[in-house]
Amino acid sequence: MKEIHGEEAGVPPSDLHQHLGDLLKNQDAADLTFQVGAQRFSAHRCVLAARSSVFKAELLGAMEESSSGHIEICDMETDVFKSLLHFIYTDSVPPVLDVVMASHLLVAADRYNIGRLKQICEEKLCNNIDANMVATSLALAEQHGFHDLKEACWQFLASPSNLEAMMASDSYEHLKSSCPSVFKELIARILPAEWNAAKDIVLTMWK
Amino acid sequence: MKEIHGEEAGVPPSDLHQHLGDLLKNQDAADLTFQVGAQRFSAHRCVLAARSSVFKAELLGAMEESSSGHIEICDMETDVFKSLLHFIYTDSVPPVLDVVMASHLLVAADRYNIGRLKQICEEKLCNNIDANMVATSLALAEQHGFHDLKEACWQFLASPSNLEAMMASDSYEHLKSSCPSVFKELIARILPAEWNAAKDIVLTMWK
Numbered sequence: 001m002k003e004i005h006g007e008e009a010g011v012p013p014s015d016l017h018q019h020l021g022d023l024l025k026n027q028d029a030a031d032l033t034f035q036v037g038a039q040r041f042s043a044h045r046c047v048l049a050a051r052s053s054v055f056k057a058e059l060l061g062a063m064e065e066s067s068s069g070h071i072e073i074c075d076m077e078t079d080v081f082k083s084l085l086h087f088i089y090t091d092s093v094p095p096v097l098d099v100v101m102a103s104h105l106l107v108a109a110d111r112y113n114i115g116r117l118k119q120i121c122e123e124k125l126c127n128n129i130d131a132n133m134v135a136t137s138l139a140l141a142e143q144h145g146f147h148d149l150k151e152a153c154w155q156f157l158a159s160p161s162n163l164e165a166m167m168a169s170d171s172y173e174h175l176k177s178s179c180p181s182v183f184k185e186l187i188a189r190i191l192p193a194e195w196n197a198a199k200d201i202v203l204t205m206w207k
Numbered sequence: 208m209k210e211i212h213g214e215e216a217g218v219p220p221s222d223l224h225q226h227l228g229d230l231l232k233n234q235d236a237a238d239l240t241f242q243v244g245a246q247r248f249s250a251h252r253c254v255l256a257a258r259s260s261v262f263k264a265e266l267l268g269a270m271e272e273s274s275s276g277h278i279e280i281c282d283m284e285t286d287v288f289k290s291l292l293h294f295i296y297t298d299s300v301p302p303v304l305d306v307v308m309a310s311h312l313l314v315a316a317d318r319y320n321i322g323r324l325k326q327i328c329e330e331k332l333c334n335n336i337d338a339n340m341v342a343t344s345l346a347l348a349e350q351h352g353f354h355d356l357k358e359a360c361w362q363f364l365a366s367p368s369n370l371e372a373m374m375a376s377d378s379y380e381h382l383k384s385s386c387p388s389v390f391k392e393l394i395a396r397i398l399p400a401e402w403n404a405a406k407d408i409v410l411t412m413w414k
Contacts, residue, residue, distance in 0.1 A: 016223060016227070023256070046230060091221040120218050123218055
């Protein structure tokens with residue numbers, strides 16, 4: 001008997017993403033609601049558990065959310081949660097995604113351990129570093145342990161003109177106050193090697 | 208502000224199929240069981256409803272299955288149902304799929320209105336017609352209205368040597384008895400045009 005391997009030509013591409021996107025929209029058999037700000041979102045326990053180990057622990061474990069079916073998200077903006085849900089069901093980010101949304105989605109993806117979304121957002125931020133964003137990105141990378149983003153920021157700041165432009169940006173003061181460890185590392189990176197031993201003294205002078 | 212379009216290089220491919228495949232295996236939050244022969248399968252109402260309009264009507268409508276959460280499938284082989292479920296969750300057919308399984312899956316996909324699976328199986332059967340299978344495929348195509356498959360069978364049988372080989376096959380007698388309409392069409396196709404008006408007489412002689 002002949003055996004058939006793989007797919008033949010003429011078969012349309014997978015429609016699983018579209019079907020799950022429709023499921024999110026039409027809310028068929030939804031068994032969860034999320035309250036985020038003033039907006040309520042319906043969702044499906046099994047889809048969230050399949051896509052996020054954090055949701056799986058929250059929704060299928062012994063925690064309170066497991067039984068009530070209603071969850072309040074207090075520390076995330078509505079449009080960020082909406083994009084997060086959309087990614088969970090469709091594996092795709094909004095077609096137009098600015099760097100601010102990418103930053104927020106990166107934090108959300110990290111919190112819910114959604115690896116691919118995390119990689120997409122981190123990659124986007126790495127490829128869109130500029131003088132205005134770099135201090136904010138550096139602080140974000142430090143606070144959440146985003147190694148690739150941190151490394152990309154250091155590479156950007158290896159150019160004296162970029163460093164100068166960053167120091168003139170609004171977010172520089174915020175970086176100094178919110179992330180002293182990053183600020184210390186910055187000094188160590190730009191000081192000549194012979195001054196490195198005295199970097200704490202320099203740091204005090206810089207303040 | 209810079210905007211970011213599409214995906215950047217270095218981001219891994221979609222893992223939605225794999226996550227749903229894992230969900231089917233580990234049965235997390237399953238809310239349905241199917242009894243098929245001696246085997247029981249757990250599944251998720253929302254996933255089935257998202258993927259099949261027939262399951263959606265059965266599972267979310269007012270039918271009995273909607274409330275009991277237990278469904279018996281009496282007219283499908285266990286391994287066919289297993290492959291059907293796997294496709295519903297992962298959008299992929301088993302890596303090695305023989306033509307007999309492709310026939311059964313085609314009927315199952317038609318019954319549950321799973322368009323892409325139907326197209327994949329019909330395409331596979333169309334590309335794997337031989338003298339042993341063609342009578343069976345023709346009967347299947349006639350009974351279920353698979354137009355592409357029927358057309359591919361006629362194309363195969365347009366060759367006199369293929370027609371002769373089909374008439375020597377075991378399934379030819381079955382085709383004659385089970386699908387008289389197809390048999391009549393076969394006669395009409397092979398008769399010279401001037402004999403067409405008399406095809407009912409020829410058909411009687413052929414019996």
